[in-house]
Amino acid sequence: MGGVDYGERIPNNVGLAEDRRLQRALESWQPRFLRWWEELGPSQFSRHDVWLRTAVDVGQEGWANFDYVRMPEYRWGIFLADPEPDRTIGFGAHRGQEVWQAVPGEYRADLRRLVVVQGDTEPASVEQQRHLGATAPSLYDLRNLLQVNVEEARHLWAMAYLLHAYFGADGREEASLLLERHSGDQDRPRILSAFNEPTPDWLSFFFFTYFTDRDGKFQLHSLAESGFDPLARTTQFMLKEEAHHMFVGTSGIGRVLARTAELMVAHDTDDVRPFGAIDLATIQRYLNFHFSVTLDLFGADTSSNAATYYAEGLKGRFHERERADDHQLHGSTYPVSAVRDGRIEVVEVPALQALNQVLRDDFVADCTKGLARWNRILAESGVSERLFLPHVGFNRQVGTFAGVAVSPEGRVLSPEDWAHQSSAWLPSRDDRAFVASLMQPVTAPGQMVGWIAPPASGIAGKPVDFAYVRAA
Numbered sequence: 001m002g003g004v005d006y007g008e009r010i011p012n013n014v015g016l017a018e019d020r021r022l023q024r025a026l027e028s029w030q031p032r033f034l035r036w037w038e039e040l041g042p043s044q045f046s047r048h049d050v051w052l053r054t055a056v057d058v059g060q061e062g063w064a065n066f067d068y069v070r071m072p073e074y075r076w077g078i079f080l081a082d083p084e085p086d087r088t089i090g091f092g093a094h095r096g097q098e099v100w101q102a103v104p105g106e107y108r109a110d111l112r113r114l115v116v117v118q119g120d121t122e123p124a125s126v127e128q129q130r131h132l133g134a135t136a137p138s139l140y141d142l143r144n145l146l147q148v149n150v151e152e153a154r155h156l157w158a159m160a161y162l163l164h165a166y167f168g169a170d171g172r173e174e175a176s177l178l179l180e181r182h183s184g185d186q187d188r189p190r191i192l193s194a195f196n197e198p199t200p201d202w203l204s205f206f207f208f209t210y211f212t213d214r215d216g217k218f219q220l221h222s223l224a225e226s227g228f229d230p231l232a233r234t235t236q237f238m239l240k241e242e243a244h245h246m247f248v249g250t251s252g253i254g255r256v257l258a259r260t261a262e263l264m265v266a267h268d269t270d271d272v273r274p275f276g277a278i279d280l281a282t283i284q285r286y287l288n289f290h291f292s293v294t295l296d297l298f299g300a301d302t303s304s305n306a307a308t309y310y311a312e313g314l315k316g317r318f319h320e321r322e323r324a325d326d327h328q329l330h331g332s333t334y335p336v337s338a339v340r341d342g343r344i345e346v347v348e349v350p351a352l353q354a355l356n357q358v359l360r361d362d363f364v365a366d367c368t369k370g371l372a373r374w375n376r377i378l379a380e381s382g383v384s385e386r387l388f389l390p391h392v393g394f395n396r397q398v399g400t401f402a403g404v405a406v407s408p409e410g411r412v413l414s415p416e417d418w419a420h421q422s423s424a425w426l427p428s429r430d431d432r433a434f435v436a437s438l439m440q441p442v443t444a445p446g447q448m449v450g451w452i453a454p455p456a457s458g459i460a461g462k463p464v465d466f467a468y469v470r471a472a
């Protein structure tokens, strides 16, 4: 692959300088993007030096550079992973054919929809997180938040590039709309509901990056299988950045638990609130909320759209190539849940119809690993309580379980029982107010606020007490 062109206004490895029309279109989108960043991004840190990672190459080694950057000067670029020679479509009706370098006319509307929905989530999360910097538990955490923010904005660039480069006038229109819909906006909300929920505090942020960025991982993996090669290569590179976002969530919750457990043992109590930490019951309620809201992002359990995207070769399964089947799913079935007479049953449906459920099951399996890690922290601290993932039917608004009251253990409840008990399972107003009361900013290098343990190590070889963010 040709190297990255940093002499350009828009760093890229897609040969932008050779396509003047596209370059002009993106250069006219760029100031509107910057205006959006200034208005709805973490603008109170515009003048700070932030120790940030910037993507500078797509190779296996050394793809990122770390340095102090002022965020409005961050080099948001367009990077596609190296092309795979002789790549063929791995699934669906076109399996075995050469991948597409242009949008097949008959799939244009479906492909554009996939790009728009993915693209819409990227700036949405920046908007949701824009106030968190004011209450960061440490400079280390502040830097991680801002890193996630600039990279989600780069993911917006990645999708805006595809729209501009491959979808003509309607693509340009869609790229504009990515900057016009806003998280939580009454009139023009973001497309998916989890991206209109506020992220009001750092406990929410850590669970968001654990669960909702992980949904992103699974969506990107299935798009990385696409027969439309530019989409596959764009999302392959996005996955490199995504890994850090999930690390922020996994390690963030792990550190919250370490601090809570330390105080539980020291004071021989479950009630650590008087000591300025978050009790396990509250942490479990936040977990229940974020897990269930994120499950909705995968869509209906059976979906003819998902079947169509797969058959067309646009969106595959997680690790499609490693699966030992016909990659067309002719005649195969997959188990999904159904609610009948107040009981949850498993029924077999055509596998093609169940692809959302397949992806959601892969996601849940991945979530389970982090849970085990968190529970190890509790065990090693000498605490006997454990966190758990609620039943997939709990608190769902989309799919089979929408409108069905299900307890975290998986019991179907009457609406009255749900009304009585759900406040024990979801964050209450009191929980949220308590967590909000703990959100006190800490701005001295190396210091941590009292509700979270320090990280095991710093970022990219720097110590924990490094000045990750400094006022100019």
Ligand SMILES: [Fe+2]
Pocket (backbone or CB within 6 Å): 122, 151, 152, 155, 216, 242
């Ligand atoms: Fe992203």
Ligand SMILES: [Fe+2]
Pocket (backbone or CB within 6 Å): 152, 213, 216, 242, 245
């Ligand atoms: Fe992310």
